[in-house]
Amino acid sequence: MYADFYGFTEHPFNIAPDPRFLYLTPAHTEALAALNYGIREKKSFVVLTGEVGTGKTTLLYHLIDNLAENVRTAFIFHTHTTFKQLLKSIFLELELPLRDEDTVLLISRLHHYLIERAVAGETVVLIIDEAQNLSTEVLEDIRLLSNLETPSAKLLQIVLCGQPELEAKINTMGLRQLRQRIEIQRRIGPLSELECWDYVEHRLKIVGGNAGKLFTPGAMSLLWAHSRRIPRLINMMCDNALLIGYATSRKKIDQTIMHEVIRGLDGALSSSTSLAVSAPVLPSSTREKIDTLRKLLSAVAARRTGEVLR
Numbered sequence: 001m002y003a004d005f006y007g008f009t010e011h012p013f014n015i016a017p018d019p020r021f022l023y024l025t026p027a028h029t030e031a032l033a034a035l036n037y038g039i040r041e042k043k044s045f046v047v048l049t050g051e052v053g054t055g056k057t058t059l060l061y062h063l064i065d066n067l068a069e070n071v072r073t074a075f076i077f078h079t080h081t082t083f084k085q086l087l088k089s090i091f092l093e094l095e096l097p098l099r100d101e102d103t104v105l106l107i108s109r110l111h112h113y114l115i116e117r118a119v120a121g122e123t124v125v126l127i128i129d130e131a132q133n134l135s136t137e138v139l140e141d142i143r144l145l146s147n148l149e150t151p152s153a154k155l156l157q158i159v160l161c162g163q164p165e166l167e168a169k170i171n172t173m174g175l176r177q178l179r180q181r182i183e184i185q186r187r188i189g190p191l192s193e194l195e196c197w198d199y200v201e202h203r204l205k206i207v208g209g210n211a212g213k214l215f216t217p218g219a220m221s222l223l224w225a226h227s228r229r230i231p232r233l234i235n236m237m238c239d240n241a242l243l244i245g246y247a248t249s250r251k252k253i254d255q256t257i258m259h260e261v262i263r264g265l266d267g268a269l270s271s272s273t274s275l276a277v278s279a280p281v282l283p284s285s286t287r288e289k290i291d292t293l294r295k296l297l298s299a300v301a302a303r304r305t306g307e308v309l310r
Helices: 026-040 056-065 083-093 103-119 136-145 164-170 173-181 193-206 217-227 231-247 255-264 284-309
Strands: 045-050 071-076 123-128 156-162 182-188
Touching: 026 045, 026 056, 026 156, 026 182, 045 056, 045 164, 056 071, 056 123, 056 156, 071 083, 083 103, 083 136, 103 123, 136 156, 136 164, 136 173, 156 164, 164 173, 164 182, 173 182, 193 217, 193 231, 217 231, 217 255, 231 255
Parallel strands: 045 156, 045 182, 071 123, 123 156
Antiparallel strands: none
C-alpha cells in the first residue's frame, strides 16, 4: 500500500522469514557456519537457539536454499505433535509414501531410505523449528533416530532450532543422553545499536530505499529503545511507521509518527521503557484514517492467508 508512495519495489518490513532479506550479524554468520559445518561433517545433533523474533527461521530458510545439491532436507515446524505424527511429517517432506503402519515399521522404512541415500552419495537432514514445543518424550524418541547409522557415519543429521526454553529442556536430567549427542550448539541474540541501523538500512536498500533519508535520528532512537533491538519488532514498528507516514502524506518518519506507532503496538512491545508524557499526538482525524488503513491491511492479510490455506 505505501510502497509506491515511498518509491519501494516492495514492502521492506514484512515479518515473513524471507531469506532474501536476511541480515547477517557476526552471531548469525557464526551460527550459519556452524549449521553448514554440522551438516557437511555429518554431526549427530546441532542446536540453534535464540529469543523470539531474532531471525532463526529466516536463517534456516537461507541455509536450506544454499545447501549442496546432494543434501535432502525434511523441514518440520509443527511441533505440538506425537512422535508418530512427526515421523509421518518427515515422510511427507521426503516425499515417501505413507501407509497404515506402526512406529516400528515407519522407522524401519526410514532406515532403508537413509541407507539408499547414503549409497547414492546424498545427505539427509532433519531440521525441526520451534523445537522448544516438543515434549520430553518426543525429544527422547528423536534421539533414537540418531542411532540410524553405519559403522562409519550417521545416516541422519538433526538440527533442532528453538527459543531459550529448548536449552532448559535439553539440560533436564531426563534428556541427559540427548545432551551428550549435541556436538554443536549456538545461540543468537538481539542486535546491537549499530546493527539495528545497519539492519534497517539493509532491508531498505533491497527495495530501493535509504534509512538516512527516511528516518530522523529521534525516530531511530525510539525504534531502538522500544523494539529491544529484536528484528521482528523492528519490522513491525517500521512497517507501522511507514503506514502512518503514508496516511499523513509525510515522506520523513519522525518522533511524532514513532510515538504513534508505540501507542498502537503497546501490547506487542513489552518494553520496560515508557513513553514520555509530553509525547506529541497526531490529530484525531488522522488517527481515524490510520485505524481504517490498519483494518484494511488486516483484512487483506486475512484473505491472503485463507488463499494460501486453500
